[in-house]
Amino acid sequence: MTDFNNENENSSKENLENIQLEKYDMDKKEDKTGDTDEYEEFCYICRRPESKVGKLIKIPNNIKICAECMQKTFDTMNHTDINFDDMVNLSNLSNMPNISMINLSDLQNMIPRNKKIKKKKSKEEKKVTAFDIKSIPAPHKIKAQLDEYVVGQDYAKRVMSVAVYNHYKRVAVETMDDIEIEKSNMLMIGPTGCGKTYLVKTLAKLLDVPLAITDATSLTEAGYIGDDIESVVSKLLAAADNDVEKAEHGIIFIDEIDKIAKKKNTNQRDVSGESVQQGMLKLLEGSEIEVPVGANSKNAMVPLTTVNTKNILFICGGAFPDLDEIIKERLNKQSSMGFKADLKDKYDNDRNLLHKVTVEDIKNFGMIPEFLGRLPIVFSLDGLTEEMYVKILKEPKNAILKQYRKLLELDEVQLIFEDEALHAIARKAMEKKTGARALRAIIEDFMLDIMYEIPKDDNIGRVTITKDYIEKTGGPMITMRGCLELEENNSNIIQQQGLAIQ
Numbered sequence: 001m002t003d004f005n006n007e008n009e010n011s012s013k014e015n016l017e018n019i020q021l022e023k024y025d026m027d028k029k030e031d032k033t034g035d036t037d038e039y040e041e042f043c044y045i046c047r048r049p050e051s052k053v054g055k056l057i058k059i060p061n062n063i064k065i066c067a068e069c070m071q072k073t074f075d076t077m078n079h080t081d082i083n084f085d086d087m088v089n090l091s092n093l094s095n096m097p098n099i100s101m102i103n104l105s106d107l108q109n110m111i112p113r114n115k116k117i118k119k120k121k122s123k124e125e126k127k128v129t130a131f132d133i134k135s136i137p138a139p140h141k142i143k144a145q146l147d148e149y150v151v152g153q154d155y156a157k158r159v160m161s162v163a164v165y166n167h168y169k170r171v172a173v174e175t176m177d178d179i180e181i182e183k184s185n186m187l188m189i190g191p192t193g194c195g196k197t198y199l200v201k202t203l204a205k206l207l208d209v210p211l212a213i214t215d216a217t218s219l220t221e222a223g224y225i226g227d228d229i230e231s232v233v234s235k236l237l238a239a240a241d242n243d244v245e246k247a248e249h250g251i252i253f254i255d256e257i258d259k260i261a262k263k264k265n266t267n268q269r270d271v272s273g274e275s276v277q278q279g280m281l282k283l284l285e286g287s288e289i290e291v292p293v294g295a296n297s298k299n300a301m302v303p304l305t306t307v308n309t310k311n312i313l314f315i316c317g318g319a320f321p322d323l324d325e326i327i328k329e330r331l332n333k334q335s336s337m338g339f340k341a342d343l344k345d346k347y348d349n350d351r352n353l354l355h356k357v358t359v360e361d362i363k364n365f366g367m368i369p370e371f372l373g374r375l376p377i378v379f380s381l382d383g384l385t386e387e388m389y390v391k392i393l394k395e396p397k398n399a400i401l402k403q404y405r406k407l408l409e410l411d412e413v414q415l416i417f418e419d420e421a422l423h424a425i426a427r428k429a430m431e432k433k434t435g436a437r438a439l440r441a442i443i444e445d446f447m448l449d450i451m452y453e454i455p456k457d458d459n460i461g462r463v464t465i466t467k468d469y470i471e472k473t474g475g476p477m478i479t480m481r482g483c484l485e486l487e488e489n490n491s492n493i494i495q496q497q498g499l500a501i502q
Contacts, residue, residue, distance in 0.1 A: 040305075045069040047303040136172065139165045142206065149202045149398070150195055151391040152382055159379045160186065160203060164313070168207070171249055171311045183310075185284055185374060187257070187362075188317035189354050190381030193435010196317040200253040210250035212236035216318075217259045221275035229279040233307050234291045242293055244307055251313045258318030261366025277371040284374035286310035316375060324353045326361050354380040384435060389426030392436050393417075400443055413454055413463060420467040428470070446470060 040049045041056050043066040050056055053066035065073075137145075139161035146157045163184040170181040188196050197213065204211035212235040218227045232252055240247035260276045283289070290304045357380055359372055372378075384392075394401050394417075401417055408415045429438040446469060454460055461481035468474025 042303045043069055049303065049305055052306075136165060136168050137206075142203075145206045146199070146202055149396050150199055151395055152384075152388045153195060153199070156188070156190075156199065156379055156381050159377060160199065163377050164203060164207065167313050168249075182376075183284075183286065183313070183374075184377055185314040186316070186377040186379070187372075187375040188315065188379065188381065189320050189323070189357060189362075190317070191354075191383050191435065192319045193437045194381045194384055195436065196381060197253065197255060200251065200315055200317070204251050207251075210236055210240035210247055211253065212239050212250065213253045213255060215256045215259075216254050216276065216316075217256050217272075219260065219272065219276045221271040221279060224271045229276060229283065230289055230291050233283070233289060233309065233312075234293075236312065237291060237293065237305070237307060244305060248308055248311050251315060254314065254316045256318055257316040258320040258323075258365070262368065264366065273366070274368060277368050281370055281374060283309050283312075284314050284371075286312075314375075320354075320362070320365060323357065323361060323365050326364050327353055327356055330358075330361060331356065352380075352382055355382075384430075386423065386426045386430060389429050389436070389439065390422045393422055393425065393439060400439060404443070404447060407451070408454065408463070411454060413460055416462065416464045418464065418466055421465045421470050424467045424470040450476060 040051055041064050042049055043053055043056060044063045045065055046053070046069055048066065053068060056064040056066055057070055058064050139158070142161040142164060143157045146161070150157065163186055166181075167184045170183070173181075188199075190196050200213070201211065212232060214227075214232045214235055219229055219231070220227070221229075232254065233247075236250045236252055237244065237247045240250060260273050262274045262277075286309050288306050288308045291307050293303045293305055357378070359378065362372060362378070363369060382388075393399060401415075405415045425439065425442055428442050429436070432438040432441075446465070450463055454463065459480050459482075460478055461483070462479035464477035464479070466474060466477060469476045
């Protein structure tokens with residue numbers, strides 16, 4: 001019996017070597033176009049890429065199997081009690097144990113969808129990087145572009161511009177006189193609706209790099225219900241169209257980072273708090289991890305690829321509620337009794353109290369020191385004031401008022417907002433305490449009737465939004481097209497008379 005097994009093992013190895021030798025000829029015949037050279041192939045069984053397992057063996061029906069899986073298949077066949085010589089005679093199948101007829105058409109829908117991943121470039125090709133030092137915009141240019149879209153937050157924009165500039169210089173050069181430059185990951189702290197996510201979106205758009213935005217609330221320790229920590233890199237890979245090299249130069253923004261703070265006074269395992277922070281340490285610092293392609297979780301039907309997070313810029317953001325209380329407690333310890341002592345309520349109405357935050361305050365909030373050590377750049381965003389709300393309404397390139405004006409211009413109707421009306425909208429938004437997001441909800445509320453009624457009458461030429469209409473004590477001013485023509489004629493006459501006098 002042992003001689004029979006040895007003969008089968010030797011024959012299986014010889015068959016495997018013959019198949020590998022014949023594979024190169026099959027590659028030349030089947031790969032008539034050069035498109036497949038750009039993408040990697042995957043093993044049909046273990047779903048590992050060709051870059052990891054070596055050359056794949058092609059069998060009929062365009063199925064590719066790695067040498068390891070093929071060898072395991074032969075070994076399994078050799079160590080079974082089934083006599084494969086009997087399988088040649090189909091009449092003996094009924095006598096074979098545990099064999100039943102299989103409808104192959106039922107298996108077509110079970111075949112995993114092919115995922116295309118571009119091959120990693122060789123070391124010689126990697127020397128020519130996509131990022132050139134001269135092509136990276138200077139910090140003042142990055143801030144100037146951010147100013148066109150984001151109102152206020154000058155300090156935050158300056159910090160982000162310098163950090164991003166230094167990061168992509170590091171990516172372009174990698175080494176500078178044998179001095180390794182560390183990553184400049186960032187931690188943004190600011191109240192809800194102050195523009196944290198919008199800043200990162202605008203930054204990625206200006207730099208033309210892939211961006212992945214995820215919430216830390218959905219992350220859990222590996223093995224528990226929820227998304228694994230590596231899923232944030234999977235989203236970045238999907239945003240880069242499964243191009244690994246492009247993804248390795250992208251930006252990952254993890255929002256709601258304050259939700260993974262250590263849970264206090266709990267006896268249960270903290271699988272969504274401190275454990276997530278510890279699991280993210282290797283991502284933030286830079287390491288090679290295997291991530292699924294086209295899915296958030298690893299399973300046998302999804303191919304895996306390796307992504308190096310060394311050059312990925314991580315930006316974490318959170319509102320950190322009750323952090324201001326920790327800051328107040330620290331600052332009030334400096335107060336004393338007697339004359340010229342600080343009052344206990346001195347910082348109660350300080351809108352920008354978060355600017356006084358320290359790493360020690362964030363540590364007391366529940367973030368572990370190892371996690372904060374990998375986020376060297378910590379900065380806070382300003383709380384929104386009434387004037388900032390008004391600027392958000394009308395100054396950015398894609399301001400809300402400009403959007404509605406464009407919509408009514410398509411109906412040949414002018415839309416005008418009085419200054420008092422804008423301040424009334426800003427005060428309403430401040431009462432909601434949800435940041436700039438409240439502006440859209442307020443404007444949608446009072447613009448509903450206007451957008452519904454205007455298309456009914458073609459004689460309407462202008463709509464003026466007043467303060468009374470915002471406060472629901474009056475209505476908007478409607479001007480007909482004939483009145484607009486009279487106003488234009490009168491203004492032209494006045495201008496001509498003024499020129500004649502001069």
